Amino acid sequence: MNQPKNDTKAGQPLLEVKDLHVTFTTFGGEVKAVRGVDLTLRAGETLAIVGESGCGKSVTARSLMRLLPERTARITSGSIKLKGRELTGLSEKQLRQLRGSEISMIFQDAMTALNPTITIGEQIIEGILRHQKVSRTEARRQAVEMLELVGISHPQTRLKQYLHEFSGGMRQRIMIAIALVCKPSVLIADEPTTALDVTIQAQILELFQMLQERTGVSIIIITHDLGVVAKIADRVNVMYAGRVVESGPVGEVFHRPQHPYTLGLLASMPRLDSDRTIPLRPIPGTPPDLFAPPPGCAFAARCSRAMAVCGTYPPERTEPSPGHTVTCWLQDPRAQAVRPESQPVGTAGRPAI
Amino acid sequence: MLITLWLIVTITFFLMHSVPGSPFDRDGKEANATVIQNMMEHYGLDKPVAVQYLMYLKSLVTLDLGPSIAHYPDSVNSMIDRGFPVSLSLGMIALVFAIICGIALGTVAALRQNGLLDSFAMIFAVIGITVPNFVVATMLIKYVAVEWKLLPVATWGTWKHMILPALALSTGPLAIIARLTRANMVEVLTQDYIETARAKGLAPATIVFKHALRNAVLPVVTLLGALIANILTGSFVIEKIFAIPGMGKYFVDGINNRDYAVIMGTTVFYSALLIIMMFLVDIAYGLIDPRIKLHKKGA
Ligand SMILES: Nc1ncnc2c1ncn2[C@@H]1O[C@H](COP(=O)(O)OP(=O)(O)OP(=O)(O)O)[C@@H](O)[C@H]1O
Ligand SMILES: [Mg+2]
Numbered sequence: 001m002n003q004p005k006n007d008t009k010a011g012q013p014l015l016e017v018k019d020l021h022v023t024f025t026t027f028g029g030e031v032k033a034v035r036g037v038d039l040t041l042r043a044g045e046t047l048a049i050v051g052e053s054g055c056g057k058s059v060t061a062r063s064l065m066r067l068l069p070e071r072t073a074r075i076t077s078g079s080i081k082l083k084g085r086e087l088t089g090l091s092e093k094q095l096r097q098l099r100g101s102e103i104s105m106i107f108q109d110a111m112t113a114l115n116p117t118i119t120i121g122e123q124i125i126e127g128i129l130r131h132q133k134v135s136r137t138e139a140r141r142q143a144v145e146m147l148e149l150v151g152i153s154h155p156q157t158r159l160k161q162y163l164h165e166f167s168g169g170m171r172q173r174i175m176i177a178i179a180l181v182c183k184p185s186v187l188i189a190d191e192p193t194t195a196l197d198v199t200i201q202a203q204i205l206e207l208f209q210m211l212q213e214r215t216g217v218s219i220i221i222i223t224h225d226l227g228v229v230a231k232i233a234d235r236v237n238v239m240y241a242g243r244v245v246e247s248g249p250v251g252e253v254f255h256r257p258q259h260p261y262t263l264g265l266l267a268s269m270p271r272l273d274s275d276r277t278i279p280l281r282p283i284p285g286t287p288p289d290l291f292a293p294p295p296g297c298a299f300a301a302r303c304s305r306a307m308a309v310c311g312t313y314p315p316e317r318t319e320p321s322p323g324h325t326v327t328c329w330l331q332d333p334r335a336q337a338v339r340p341e342s343q344p345v346g347t348a349g350r351p352a353i
Numbered sequence: 354m355l356i357t358l359w360l361i362v363t364i365t366f367f368l369m370h371s372v373p374g375s376p377f378d379r380d381g382k383e384a385n386a387t388v389i390q391n392m393m394e395h396y397g398l399d400k401p402v403a404v405q406y407l408m409y410l411k412s413l414v415t416l417d418l419g420p421s422i423a424h425y426p427d428s429v430n431s432m433i434d435r436g437f438p439v440s441l442s443l444g445m446i447a448l449v450f451a452i453i454c455g456i457a458l459g460t461v462a463a464l465r466q467n468g469l470l471d472s473f474a475m476i477f478a479v480i481g482i483t484v485p486n487f488v489v490a491t492m493l494i495k496y497v498a499v500e501w502k503l504l505p506v507a508t509w510g511t512w513k514h515m516i517l518p519a520l521a522l523s524t525g526p527l528a529i530i531a532r533l534t535r536a537n538m539v540e541v542l543t544q545d546y547i548e549t550a551r552a553k554g555l556a557p558a559t560i561v562f563k564h565a566l567r568n569a570v571l572p573v574v575t576l577l578g579a580l581i582a583n584i585l586t587g588s589f590v591i592e593k594i595f596a597i598p599g600m601g602k603y604f605v606d607g608i609n610n611r612d613y614a615v616i617m618g619t620t621v622f623y624s625a626l627l628i629i630m631m632f633l634v635d636i637a638y639g640l641i642d643p644r645i646k647l648h649k650k651g652a
Contacts, residue, residue: 067551099554112545117567117643126563127553162643178553 012084014218015041015064015186020078022056022063029291033059035242036078038317041186046212046219048229048250050265051239052287057222060239061188064220065103066095082186101131104179108191110171114163114178121159124178131182146177149214150207169200173207180211188220193228205232226269230254235323238262241287241298248324258326261299297329305330354628361624362617366409369616370402376422376611396422398613409617418618423610429618432603437622439509440592440599444584446515447522451580455527456570459534463569464561466539474531481528486587490521490594507595518595522587526580530573537569544568567641574638578631585623 022034034056041047049057062068063075066087080087082102090098107113115123121143128139140159147155150173163171172192179187189208193201209232212219223229229236229250236253238246238261246259257263264283285302288294294301300310310329318331329335375398377389393399397408412419418429462474497517498506505514541547542565550564592601600619607615639645 065552067548096554096556099552101554105549105552107545107549109545113549115546115550115564115568117571117641118564119643126555126559130554164644175549178549 013040014043014083015039016079016081017060017064018079018081020060020063020080021076022059022068023074023076024069024072025074026072031290032293033242033290034063035293037239037242037244038247039237039244041218041220043185043218044212044216045234046208046221046232048233048236049220049222049239050224050226050229050236052265052283053224054287054290055239056242057239058190061105061190061220061222064186064188065099065105066090067099067105097131100127100179100184101182102184103186103188104182104184105188105190106172106175106179106192109195110175111163111168111195113175114171116163119160119162120166120174124159124174124181127178127181142181143177146181147174149211150174150177150180152177168196169203172196172200172204176204176207176211180215180217183215183217185218186220187217188222190222191224192221194224201228208232226254226266238265241293242290243298243327245299245328246324246326248321252321252324256321256324258320258324258331259299259328260303260305260330264302297327307335354632357628358621358624362410362413362621363406365617365620366406367402369613370405372611374611376613392422396420396614413621418621419614421607421612421615423607423612423615429614432615433600433618433622436598436600436603439597440588440601443515443518443522443592443597443599444581444588446519447584447588448526448581450519451523451526451530451584452573454523455530456534456566456573458527458531459536460538460561460566460569462531462535463538463542471535475535478528478532478535481524482532484524486521486525487590487594489524490518490591493517493521494594507597509595509597509599514595514597518591518597521594522584522591525587526583529576529580529583533573533576534569537572538565541565541569571638571642574634574641577637578627578634581630581634582627585627 017037017039020034020037020039021032024031024033037056037060039047039049039060049060051057059068059073063073064080064087066075068075075088078088082098087095087098114120121140124143124146125136125139128134128142129136132139134142143159144155147158152158152170152173158166166174172195176192192208193204196204205228208219208221211217219232221228221233233250235248236250237244238253238259240261246253246257246262253262254266257266261283264281267281268283269280283302288298288301294311296309296311296313297303297306297315300306303310307329313329315327315329315331317325317327319325320331375393376396377392390399397405400408409419416430418433421427421429421432424432458474458477462471465471494506494517497503504516505511508514547560547564550560555564588599589601589604591597592599593605596602600623603615604619606612607619
């Protein structure tokens with residue numbers, strides 16, 4: 001299914017984020033949750049964002065829709081362009097126009113993300129009525145159609161039911177229906193399968209692929225599961241401490257990871273296709289304090305290959321192969337010279353450290 | 354339900370009879386001993402308490418609450434006939450006012466969380482809960498009625514007469530509802546489904562009224578039974594203060610006169626009323642919360 005999409009991918013990006021900074025004002029001080037994220041999403045593609053807990057994946061996603069808590073969160077700098085239109089300066093009213101119709105979002109736990117006291121039908125229909133000038137009957141027809149599309153049988157009767165009358169997998173399908181019913185061009189899915197068991201997880205991922213083929217929606221999927229990334233994503237952004245440290249096509253990043261953090265992530269994940277019995281290695285140490293992030297590379301303190309320069313100066317972004325970018329001092333020609341052996345950096349599961 | 358009612362009847366009956374004094378004690382005035390003797394015989398008060406108790410239960414089954422002792426030949430049933438409509442309208446006005454204003458106040462406070470309006474609302478709520486309603490009533494009479502002459506001081510008749518007693522009666526429940534609504538609303542607004550609603554592009558007003566309010570107000574419904582009880586007992590004092598010819602006034606007079614039949618009659622009547630109300634509140638909760646309906650269907 002990757003083939004037909006390739007021609008659209010050549011076009012200009014649908015969504016382009018440049019140097020995004022998001023800060024939270026808390027009692028303890030300013031939390032610099034996102035510190036210069038760049039992100040590109042092309043029409044019809046799936047971009048995965050991976051990284052440890054707290055690295056700013058959800059904050060990045062939410063700031064695209066400006067769904068951050070208004071009182072504490074602030075986009076301090078950067079630009080977010082959707083179809084060439086700048087979103088950072090939009091008023092709340094303009095943003096409301098956009099939410100649900102151009103960009104939609106689905107959340108991890110459908111059990112809490114849907115309203116327990118309003119029927120499923122009404123929760124779908126209200127979105128349609130918000131963004132389209134159609135009658136209630138027409139909205140209901142669209143809701144039925146959408147429920148059918150996401151694989152809910154007997155949609156006519158299901159519309160009148162409440163959240164508790166559905167199973168976990170069906171709830172997630174309903175969330176997807178709500179998000180896609182107004183045919184947005186971008187769907188953001190924040191850990192959409194984490195709360196589900198493995199079989200249901202696979203079904204939901206297939207549903208994403210099917211819907212993407214049908215509607216051409218571009219998907220940003222946030223996950224901890226590199227298996228999910230391998231299964232459905234075209235490209236992947238690896239985030240660490242509020243920054244993207246490595247980005248590129250999934251195959252490229254997984255097979256020729258360049259950043260030590262990406263290597264660490266891959267080594268800490270179980271691999272089904274691995275015939276070697278290598279013990280899983282969690283990355284030692286903890287992420288830096290986002291109240292006062294270090295001046296250099298944030299990963300330096302945990303990096304087994306850190307050099308003197310890493311802790312003091314931020315690395316530049318480099319592009320070792322087309323579309324594959326890395327932000328690491330090891331990419332610097334001077335570091336290459338220092339390296340004892342000139343073998344490739346490593347393969348997944350066995351980083352050459 | 355009937356067992357609860359029977360327990361209340363029994364306890365009230367024996368408590369009442371254990372209080373010293375009798376219906377025919379009159380401060381200062383010496384009544385004729387034979388007259389009293391005749392009266393006691395007429396009302397059956399010369400018999401042992403146990404016998405009186407059984408007699409009372411017997412008449413209660415036929416819904417006859419007996420004659421008033423102090424206001425012969427008035428019967429307790431006819432007192433209720435006259436007094437209850439008055440008390441009911443006063444209580445309903447107070448309750449409706451408390452619910453509407455309490456929910457509105459709590460919601461506004463939650464939306465302006467930690468703001469000035471929130472602080473005012475919550476200070477008001479604390480005052481409303483702690484200051485007894487007779488103090489509120491006295492203040493209202495002193496300022497609104499006596500000094501500013503905006504409304505009548507007391508008694509019953511036109512809608513103008515209803516305002517002050519209804520206000521005084523509703524402050525406590527209003528404050529309780531406001532606090533509960535605020536707490537629930539603050540909690541509900543942090544829920545994921547509110548974020549989902551925002552992500553759909555819904556306007557803040559739609560989110561508050563359609564998605565948040567219903568879930569925030571649900572727990573208030575469970576409190577309704579207690580609030581009705583609060584208003585009922587409050588009405589005894591308020592009716593006495595405003596000289597309103599309702600049930601409460603008859604009850605208080607009944608106690609002063611040790612009018613056994615009136616005390617018993619009003620107690621039984623209000624207990625029955627309250628038990629029925631609690632039952633209705635339970636049913637209402639099931640109707641507005643879809644999650645509970647399922648449990649009943651499944652059971
Ligand atoms: N409302 C908030 N107020 C203050 N700090 C916040 C808030 N939301 C997020 N943060 C901070 O921003 C950082 C990034 O959080 P984020 O939720 O984006 O992490 P994440 O990558 O999505 O993690 P996870 O995988 O656990 O979901 C965290 O350090 C967190 O403490
Ligand atoms: Mg997250």
